[in-house]
Amino acid sequence: MAARCVRLVRRSLPALAFSLRPTPRLLCTAAKQKNNGQNLEEDVGQTDQKTDAPCAEKTLTEEKAKLEEQLKDTMEKYKRALADTENLRQRTQKLVEEAKLYGIQGFCKDLLEVADILEKATQSVPKEEVTEDNPHLKNLYEGLVMTEVQIQKVFTKHGLLRLDPLGAKFDPYEHEALFHTPVEGREPGTVALVNKVGYKLHGRTLRPALVGVVKEA
Numbered sequence: 001m002a003a004r005c006v007r008l009v010r011r012s013l014p015a016l017a018f019s020l021r022p023t024p025r026l027l028c029t030a031a032k033q034k035n036n037g038q039n040l041e042e043d044v045g046q047t048d049q050k051t052d053a054p055c056a057e058k059t060l061t062e063e064k065a066k067l068e069e070q071l072k073d074t075m076e077k078y079k080r081a082l083a084d085t086e087n088l089r090q091r092t093q094k095l096v097e098e099a100k101l102y103g104i105q106g107f108c109k110d111l112l113e114v115a116d117i118l119e120k121a122t123q124s125v126p127k128e129e130v131t132e133d134n135p136h137l138k139n140l141y142e143g144l145v146m147t148e149v150q151i152q153k154v155f156t157k158h159g160l161l162r163l164d165p166l167g168a169k170f171d172p173y174e175h176e177a178l179f180h181t182p183v184e185g186r187e188p189g190t191v192a193l194v195n196k197v198g199y200k201l202h203g204r205t206l207r208p209a210l211v212g213v214v215k216e217a
């Protein structure tokens with residue numbers, strides 16, 4: 001019985017092997033399925049690429065807009081900084097120039113008192129007494145006058161000008177009115193009397209002239 005079974009198996013093996021051998025039709029079907037799988041993967045990849053392209057473009061556009069906004073903001077800050085720097089430079093330059101011009105202002109004010117004393121001294125000397133018969137007084141008077149003239153030259157050299165506005169129109173920026181009085185033959189609003197002369201330093205009033213102003217009768 002066992003020998004018979006062995007023989008049957010041996011006879012069946014070739015037929016079984018033949019039936020299991022892949023046929024050209026099966027091979028073609030398998031190849032088509034494989035190609036279909038590859039095409040499907042390629043289609044899916046292309047679809048993903050097409051889907052990702054608009055997203056990437058949108059991201060780049062948003063990033064570009066952000067960078068342009070940052071650049072605009074930076075440029076505005078830069079321009080404001082330049083403007084502030086230029087304003088600071090101009091203010092500093094103006095302060096330096098004013099310091100050069102008006103740095104001697106305090107010293108000039110002190111010298112004005114000396115000039116006032118010299119003027120009063122020369123005015124207090126009676127002119128009729130200044131004669132050859134009184135040489136000492138004459139020499140003293142001439143020395144005071146020469147000193148007064150010289151100090152006025154020094155004032156002019158350094159931009160300090162004397163204001164003697166007798167008969168001029170009253171200017172509140174240069175004159176200080178001590179009183180108002182009617183004066184016959186004088187135009188109202190003009191200076192009738194100068195009690196104390198004024199001075200200007202480089203166009204700026206250092207000391208206003210003390211004056212009496214004509215008013216209408």
